[in-house]
Amino acid sequence: MTHHINPEAEIAETVLLPGDPLRARWVAQTFLQDAVEVNAIRGMYGYTGIWQGRRVTVQGTGMGMPSLSIYVNELIRMGARNLIRIGSAGGMQPDVKVRDLVLAMSACHAGYPSATIFRELCFAPTADFGLLSRAAAAAPEAHVGQIYSSDTFYDERADLGEQMRRHGVLAVEMEAAELYALAARHKVRALAVCTISDHLLTGESLPPEERERSFARMVEVALHAAHA
Numbered sequence: 374m375t376h377h378i379n380p381e382a383e384i385a386e387t388v389l390l391p392g393d394p395l396r397a398r399w400v401a402q403t404f405l406q407d408a409v410e411v412n413a414i415r416g417m418y419g420y421t422g423i424w425q426g427r428r429v430t431v432q433g434t435g436m437g438m439p440s441l442s443i444y445v446n447e448l449i450r451m452g453a454r455n456l457i458r459i460g461s462a463g464g465m466q467p468d469v470k471v472r473d474l475v476l477a478m479s480a481c482h483a484g485y486p487s488a489t490i491f492r493e494l495c496f497a498p499t500a501d502f503g504l505l506s507r508a509a510a511a512a513p514e515a516h517v518g519q520i521y522s523s524d525t526f527y528d529e530r531a532d533l534g535e536q537m538r539r540h541g542v543l544a545v546e547m548e549a550a551e552l553y554a555l556a557a558r559h560k561v562r563a564l565a566v567c568t569i570s571d572h573l574l575t576g577e578s579l580p581p582e583e584r585e586r587s588f589a590r591m592v593e594v595a596l597h598a599a600h601a
């Protein structure tokens with residue numbers, strides 16, 4: 374039984390996961406043929422359609438790891454096997470610029486839902502190597518490395534940000550670490566592909582009219598990574 378995704382929904386093996394349900398709708402309208410709305414519970418839209426002859430689902434996850442955990446648990450029960458987050462992120466290094474693409478090889482965190490299982494173990498949430506290497510081949514311009522999955526958008530720990538910068542963390546978002554831990558636990562594949570929408574050092578932000586164009590590249594990369 375799934376409580377947050379329509380149990381009748383046909384879920385493809387490959388699922389794209391934006392935080393924003395309206396981005397799920399835009400992806401379905403822009404990239405998928407014959408897309409059918411498979412979920413609207415709580416306004417968290419999901420669609421299944423065809424991309425280059427292959428079935429693909431795109432499902433919103435909401436913001437933050439507790440919300441993503443609900444949708445990813447249910448999607449895996451319903452047959453999802455390649456789960457690729459397509460999210461916005463904040464740049465944390467001077468050379469990671471607004472509009473850049475980041476492929477998250479790993480995701481550190483200061484607490485996430487899976488911590489209740491791991492207890493004292495500092496599990497290292499890591500992307501699927503096959504998805505990551507195919508995404509890197511499809512996007513040679515992308516930065517590849519570690520990101521930070523935060524539970525706090527309005528973070529007040531400047532010292533923590535400074536330590537992460539020193540250690541090369543590329544960007545901050547709010548979902549990847551839990552996605553990777555769930556994928557490991559359920560023996561499925563996961564990757565987070567992010568577009569830098571804001572910059573923590575410069576305060577720069579992607580203008581709203583440019584968001585769709587910039588996000589299109591990350592969707593193409595995610596689709597190629599799943600199907601190459």
Ligand SMILES: O=P(O)(O)O[C@H]1O[C@H](CO)[C@@H](O)[C@H]1O
Pocket residue numbers: 391392393435436437459460461462526546547548
């Ligand atoms: O653009 P999405 O995928 O929602 O991702 C980022 O944007 C939200 C915060 O504004 C968080 O969900 C964060 O991870």
Ligand SMILES: O=c1cc[nH]c(=O)[nH]1
Pocket residue numbers: 461462463464526545546547570571572
């Ligand atoms: O700064 C940002 C931008 C996008 N998403 C985040 O979580 N933080």
